[in-house]
Amino acid sequence: MARIVMKFGGTSMAGIERIRHVAERVRREVEAGNEVAVVVSAMAGETDRLVQLCREAAPLYDPREYDVVVASGEQVTSGLLAITLQGMGLKARSYMGWQLPIRASGHVSAFIEEIDVDVLERVFAEGGTAVIPGFQGVTGEGALATLGRGGSDTSAVALAVAMKADRCDIYTDVEGVFTTDPRIVPKARKLQAVTYEEMLELASVGAKVLQTRSVGLAMRFDMPLMVLSSFEDLPGTLIAGEAAVEGCNMERNIITGIAHDLNEARVTLAGLPDRAGAVASIFGPLAEAGINVDMIVQSVARVGEPSDLTFTVPTASLPETVAVLKQVQDKAGFADMLTDTDVVKVSAVGVGMRSNAGIAARMFETLAERGINILAITTSEIKVSVLIPEDYTELAVRVLHTAFGLDEVRA
Numbered sequence: 001m002a003r004i005v006m007k008f009g010g011t012s013m014a015g016i017e018r019i020r021h022v023a024e025r026v027r028r029e030v031e032a033g034n035e036v037a038v039v040v041s042a043m044a045g046e047t048d049r050l051v052q053l054c055r056e057a058a059p060l061y062d063p064r065e066y067d068v069v070v071a072s073g074e075q076v077t078s079g080l081l082a083i084t085l086q087g088m089g090l091k092a093r094s095y096m097g098w099q100l101p102i103r104a105s106g107h108v109s110a111f112i113e114e115i116d117v118d119v120l121e122r123v124f125a126e127g128g129t130a131v132i133p134g135f136q137g138v139t140g141e142g143a144l145a146t147l148g149r150g151g152s153d154t155s156a157v158a159l160a161v162a163m164k165a166d167r168c169d170i171y172t173d174v175e176g177v178f179t180t181d182p183r184i185v186p187k188a189r190k191l192q193a194v195t196y197e198e199m200l201e202l203a204s205v206g207a208k209v210l211q212t213r214s215v216g217l218a219m220r221f222d223m224p225l226m227v228l229s230s231f232e233d234l235p236g237t238l239i240a241g242e243a244a245v246e247g248c249n250m251e252r253n254i255i256t257g258i259a260h261d262l263n264e265a266r267v268t269l270a271g272l273p274d275r276a277g278a279v280a281s282i283f284g285p286l287a288e289a290g291i292n293v294d295m296i297v298q299s300v301a302r303v304g305e306p307s308d309l310t311f312t313v314p315t316a317s318l319p320e321t322v323a324v325l326k327q328v329q330d331k332a333g334f335a336d337m338l339t340d341t342d343v344v345k346v347s348a349v350g351v352g353m354r355s356n357a358g359i360a361a362r363m364f365e366t367l368a369e370r371g372i373n374i375l376a377i378t379t380s381e382i383k384v385s386v387l388i389p390e391d392y393t394e395l396a397v398r399v400l401h402t403a404f405g406l407d408e409v410r411a
Helices: 016-031 046-057 063-070 072-087 118-125 151-162 196-204 212-221 242-248 280-288 315-332 351-355 359-369 390-403
Strands: 003-008 035-040 092-094 102-105 111-115 129-133 136-138 144-146 167-172 193-195 225-229 237-240 257-261 265-272 296-300 307-313 336-340 343-349 376-380 383-389
Touching (some): 003 151, 016 035, 016 072, 035 072, 035 151, 046 063, 111 151, 136 151, 193 242, 257 390, 296 376, 359 383, 383 390
Parallel strands (some): 003 167
Antiparallel strands (some): 102 111, 296 307
């Protein structure tokens, strides 16, 4: 007998027929003797609809009331799934975030502080199944709180950790984690296993399978995740520690995957004075405004002469970034500001980089052979990212996928 958290995304819950399909999967696990808690997202598109209603009601809406509105989507699907499971003869009940409770702080993008699992322990002891709406918790003042977009993944992982589950299964509209987007590279392969670190990097640079926060939480508490298809009974992708992943495949590729992120905007500040504090006068106000800065490149011709500073921000943050920079232009002293949204970040990720030299060089050479100009570069221990013109997105992903041997079918 295993203790499992099963999480189903919005596409899996999009309508009664799909909810019945989800219920069948849950019933199979329960009938196999497992203790099951199910976390559900709202129906596909429902959260977007609710967010838009809030914006129409008032552009500067109250975060507390926003949470009340957008949390309703998951409450609907959790109730519908519980009803469906009851119709199949299972002892199922839905439990809202405040009923467990899932204690959280803040609104709109709240953080989980603690989950009380006493209710779940009683449910399991009585042979029951719990259905829990993802994405929500309750504040110390008793107000509803939501965890931010994609927060149902975080709900599922946090719940799995709290109830000491054996694993957390994430059901999506894809079969697992692929070496890259199969829509761009038909030869992309489904990965049998990926380390937490690799998945965290892939998620942060454009892979949409899992929310970054959920992967970070799983890594912190060493909670194995399994990414599976909601629609087909196929093996998925295990996300676990390095030892477990190496045990699945002793000879792995140096590079695990190629990811791309179109949600990047480039900002260039020309004529920045060469003096102490100039850069701080730019990034300090951006940080205070909650704007995440990613890639940073500074070019200095000669000591004492003005330089150019280039960095990237999320595309959605560009208008606010421009507004903040205009306010600090006189203090920072830069002469001009240029912006560009026709760029893409392409990244190669793999723990094999730690013990293999020349990965960045091969990446740069591969792009150069195809005439693709690199606008900015950033690296981590297991990742190399480049910023390139958006028009070259698909070409860059395809040639890098081939260059690092990811097209090949390994025995």
